[in-house]
Amino acid sequence: MENHASIPKQRIMVQAKAWILPKYFDGFPKDSDFELKVEQLPEPKDGEILLEAVYLSVDPYMRPFSRVRMKEGDVMIGAQVAKVVQSRNPLFPEGSHVISRSGWRTHTVSDGTGVILLLSDWPADVPYSLALGAIGMPGLTALYGLEEVCQLKAGETLLVNAAAGAVGMVVGQIAKLKGCRVIGSAGSDAKVAYLKELGFDQAFNYKTVQSLEQALREAAPEGYDCYFENVGGAFSSVAIPLMKPMGRIAVCGAISTYNDTTPQTGPFPHLTMIMNQIRMEGFLVGRWEHKNKESLRRLLVWKQEGKLKCPEHVTSGFENMPAAFMGMLRGENLGKAVVKA
Ligand SMILES: NC(=O)C1=CN([C@@H]2O[C@H](COP(=O)(O)OP(=O)(O)OC[C@H]3O[C@@H](n4cnc5c(N)ncnc54)[C@H](OP(=O)(O)O)[C@@H]3O)[C@@H](O)[C@H]2O)C=CC1
Numbered sequence: 001m002e003n004h005a006s007i008p009k010q011r012i013m014v015q016a017k018a019w020i021l022p023k024y025f026d027g028f029p030k031d032s033d034f035e036l037k038v039e040q041l042p043e044p045k046d047g048e049i050l051l052e053a054v055y056l057s058v059d060p061y062m063r064p065f066s067r068v069r070m071k072e073g074d075v076m077i078g079a080q081v082a083k084v085v086q087s088r089n090p091l092f093p094e095g096s097h098v099i100s101r102s103g104w105r106t107h108t109v110s111d112g113t114g115v116i117l118l119l120s121d122w123p124a125d126v127p128y129s130l131a132l133g134a135i136g137m138p139g140l141t142a143l144y145g146l147e148e149v150c151q152l153k154a155g156e157t158l159l160v161n162a163a164a165g166a167v168g169m170v171v172g173q174i175a176k177l178k179g180c181r182v183i184g185s186a187g188s189d190a191k192v193a194y195l196k197e198l199g200f201d202q203a204f205n206y207k208t209v210q211s212l213e214q215a216l217r218e219a220a221p222e223g224y225d226c227y228f229e230n231v232g233g234a235f236s237s238v239a240i241p242l243m244k245p246m247g248r249i250a251v252c253g254a255i256s257t258y259n260d261t262t263p264q265t266g267p268f269p270h271l272t273m274i275m276n277q278i279r280m281e282g283f284l285v286g287r288w289e290h291k292n293k294e295s296l297r298r299l300l301v302w303k304q305e306g307k308l309k310c311p312e313h314v315t316s317g318f319e320n321m322p323a324a325f326m327g328m329l330r331g332e333n334l335g336k337a338v339v340k341a
């Protein structure tokens, strides 16, 4: 009689889907750059959890980071809000929600490394998706870029581009809360109208203005104390010479360059930076990770007090991840772009 004890326990398999990048992007991403993979996941071992994606983030950083954080054939990087559907780890109770950097996957078996429980008192009326946006990494980016890098002060004038996006919109609202004058640029008239509704002092469509320099000069004839840079490229070549003496530039991103196959070269405003003693500092949001808990609380309180509006651009369906990502890069989003699994 066969000893059944010797037959390995059939591990229950979960069917998971994942988007992989077989080859690095070359220029602007296209549908054929992505491949959908189906994988069978074993049930969690002792100490492990099974996560099911609820919302997944699509962010600009994925374009440049894919070359430095991924090998060809890897699952696309990214963060998601996930539900713990099975747990053999007491730190992550079944039914709890977490932020996980699992990438573009529907399900993940994890030992909990890098997995963060959402704030324990996450309000019932606040969508979990905001944990990927204004009450998450983009919101923190805005807060740290303004407070730690720009060191923005009341009464100063701030310029922010990609202002109707996940980071830019939080930048502008926090700057208004700090008693500053805020100028924003965005790529559609609808976005510009929304920014003005939000309380931006001036907003303009950089795609349709006759002259970017003229639009920037008219918006702030005295110049800019702080410039929150999300776009880079030609925009910054025009904006930097319009900084006030002792101005500060927080270099957050350069999305106008991410899909370039040949690097842009532009006028180099170094002399004006010297003469005006401009400080220009690149930063990554992770530098202040030690402050995240208190910072997320601040952002959440502003949201609950109605002082921080958090619009989202939600795409439904995991199968639409590539479309959501490419749409965000094309400027289709007003607010944070997320995918509802
Ligand atoms: N340093 C850091 O730690 C972090 C940096 N970032 C950076 O912040 C910036 C904004 O990110 P995020 O808020 O998540 O993204 P957004 O939600 O703003 O979406 C990207 C937006 O960029 C704009 N855009 C795209 N291409 C161009 C272009 N060629 N010229 C001008 N604008 C363009 C589009 O809006 P529009 O309609 O205005 O064109 C698009 O909606 C990015 O540069 C990103 O890399 C983000 C998070 C962390």
Ligand SMILES: CCCCC/C=C\CC(=O)/C=C/C=C/C=C/[C@@H](O)CCCC(=O)O
Pocket (backbone or CB within 6 Å): 060, 061, 064, 065, 068, 069, 077, 079, 101, 137, 252, 253, 254, 284, 285, 286
């Ligand atoms: C390869 C050069 C990249 C230059 C910087 C490009 C864009 C700036 C930017 O958007 C940075 C975003 C940082 C986001 C950080 C997110 C973290 O929560 C997780 C990042 C994933 C990882 O570090 O593997």
